[in-house]
Amino acid sequence: MSVAKEINVTPLYQMHLDAGAKMVPFAGYEMPVSYPLGIKKEHTHAREKAGLFDVSHMGQIRLTGTNANKALEKLVPVDIIDLPLMKLRYALFTNESGGVMDDLMVTNLGEDGLFLVVNAACKDNDFEHLQKSIGDECKVEFIENLALLALQGPRAYEVLSEIEPSISEMTFMTAKQLKLNGIDCLITRSGYTGEDGFEISLPAESAQDFAKLLLQSKEVEWVGLGARDSLRLEAGLSLYGHELDNHHTPVESSLSWALSKVRRTGGARQGNYLGYDIVRSHLEKGVHSRIVGIQPEGKMPVRDGAVIEDELGNEVGLVTSGGFGPSVNRPVAIARLQQSCIEEGSKIFALVRDKKIAVEVVELPFVKHSYYRG
Amino acid sequence: MSIKFSEDHEWIEPQGDDLVVIGITDFAQEQLGDLVYVELPEVGDDCSKGENISVIESVKAASDLVAPVSGTIVEVNGRLEDEPELVTEDSMGEGWFIKVKLSSPKELDDLMDEASYKSFIEE
Numbered sequence: 001m002s003v004a005k006e007i008n009v010t011p012l013y014q015m016h017l018d019a020g021a022k023m024v025p026f027a028g029y030e031m032p033v034s035y036p037l038g039i040k041k042e043h044t045h046a047r048e049k050a051g052l053f054d055v056s057h058m059g060q061i062r063l064t065g066t067n068a069n070k071a072l073e074k075l076v077p078v079d080i081i082d083l084p085l086m087k088l089r090y091a092l093f094t095n096e097s098g099g100v101m102d103d104l105m106v107t108n109l110g111e112d113g114l115f116l117v118v119n120a121a122c123k124d125n126d127f128e129h130l131q132k133s134i135g136d137e138c139k140v141e142f143i144e145n146l147a148l149l150a151l152q153g154p155r156a157y158e159v160l161s162e163i164e165p166s167i168s169e170m171t172f173m174t175a176k177q178l179k180l181n182g183i184d185c186l187i188t189r190s191g192y193t194g195e196d197g198f199e200i201s202l203p204a205e206s207a208q209d210f211a212k213l214l215l216q217s218k219e220v221e222w223v224g225l226g227a228r229d230s231l232r233l234e235a236g237l238s239l240y241g242h243e244l245d246n247h248h249t250p251v252e253s254s255l256s257w258a259l260s261k262v263r264r265t266g267g268a269r270q271g272n273y274l275g276y277d278i279v280r281s282h283l284e285k286g287v288h289s290r291i292v293g294i295q296p297e298g299k300m301p302v303r304d305g306a307v308i309e310d311e312l313g314n315e316v317g318l319v320t321s322g323g324f325g326p327s328v329n330r331p332v333a334i335a336r337l338q339q340s341c342i343e344e345g346s347k348i349f350a351l352v353r354d355k356k357i358a359v360e361v362v363e364l365p366f367v368k369h370s371y372y373r374g
Numbered sequence: 375m376s377i378k379f380s381e382d383h384e385w386i387e388p389q390g391d392d393l394v395v396i397g398i399t400d401f402a403q404e405q406l407g408d409l410v411y412v413e414l415p416e417v418g419d420d421c422s423k424g425e426n427i428s429v430i431e432s433v434k435a436a437s438d439l440v441a442p443v444s445g446t447i448v449e450v451n452g453r454l455e456d457e458p459e460l461v462t463e464d465s466m467g468e469g470w471f472i473k474v475k476l477s478s479p480k481e482l483d484d485l486m487d488e489a490s491y492k493s494f495i496e497e
Contacts, residue, residue, distance in 0.1 A: 038407060353429065
């Protein structure tokens with residue numbers, strides 16, 4: 001076994017350096033956290049125009065074989081068998097205690113199998129898990145030498161349709177395999193910012209040229225990991241390692257909506273995934289604590305790890321993600337909070353340094369989603 | 375007396391009568407990124423050199439403003455509470471933080487002049 005951990009780079013690495021990005025190590029990759037524009041303006045650019053993100057560090061996995069969909073259902077509480085051709089679905093790998101090992105996107109490519117996009121930090125574990133659990137029922141492979149770009153924002157459609165008019169047929173959570181500018185791509189109308197947008201999986205060797213083509217548009221600017229985080233936080237979207245982890249079920253992470261009806265108790269293919277009994281009991285009996293949106297009073301940001309107390313000083317929760325939301329121009333946060341404190345009007349406080357900041361439980365998202373549903 | 379600099383990337387500008395204006399340098403401001411919140415100390419508070427007296431929150435993280443001198447805080451730049459971006463836009467001017475009446479004016483001698491600070495940040 002090798003001891004030294006090597007740092008990887010994406011196929012767009014040189015472009016980030018040339019663009020003047022601040023690079024940071026993230027999930028084993030040297031990634032751009034921000035560009036000279038700065039996190040706030042990058043964030044606003046993605047909300048108002050089109051932001052280009054390099055997400056090539058994420059894992060792109062393919063499952064092939066006639067039983068691949070049936071096999072994957074053993075690992076996710078989600079309907080994969082009836083996932084229509086060229087559609088995507090959000091899914092979760094559960095573990096034996098019903099906790100979440102990772103969240104992922106699954107696309108049904110028909111004869112080309114199932115296409116999975118998983119988190120960079122979890123991808124080796126995910127691959128091993130797939131290989132070990134269902135490797136004898138279908139072929140599990142990392143698709144190497146691919147890049148993944150995300151183009152997000154209200155102008156994303158306009159920019160991309162100039163290159164490929166046929167994307168006008170696509171609605172949110174659909175996929176298309178096509179040639180963009182002569183390059184074989186898999187394009188999905190999806191993303192993780194709450195905005196309309198696309199993710200484009202393409203050969204590594206073509207990624208720089210394609211990114212340059214997109215950046216020729218005055219609507220497009222690079223956006224780094226810093227703004228990616230504030231965008232997804234405002235959109236109320238869960239981040240693995242924050243709102244999701246091995247120790248909390250999808251119900252505790254307020255992701256019950258992602259559990260397909262057909263896989264729930266009483267459904268045609270109920271259960272038969274890891275941790276079903278615990279997830280079922282959480283769905284039926286409720287949970288002690290769960291993920292909620294938190295609005296801090298005032299202007300001081302409340303960040304990850306801040307303890308939440310009730311009026312009597314009892315610890316009742318923990319902030320899982322928090323910071324400043326540039327689009328709402330105020331601090332925003334997500335927390336894991338005791339069920340008893342989730343009722344409206346309950347008086348709770350986040351501890352920031354030595355101060356108690358009054359916080360309010362609010363509905364997520366902080367910024368309305370603008371997905372294109374046709 | 376000319377402007378001085380601390381190793382914590384603050385500028386200290388003597389104004390006579392043992393009064394100094396304190397802010398953060400352009401270098402510090404660039405490192406922090408976009409500022410979103412500044413928590414200022416109270417006028418009348420005493421500060422001693424090395425003490426954390428203010429918190430600067432950027433989109434990325436919270437950082438402390440460390441008192442580069444000892445004394446009494448006689449004025450704070452209240453505009454920063456609503457316009458933290460003043461620090462980003464004009465860190466050496468409109469984006470000043472506090473005015474301090476020095477209790478040990480000799481502490482100024484321990485600070486760097488502009489040339490030393492320049493070579494300090496180039497290291």
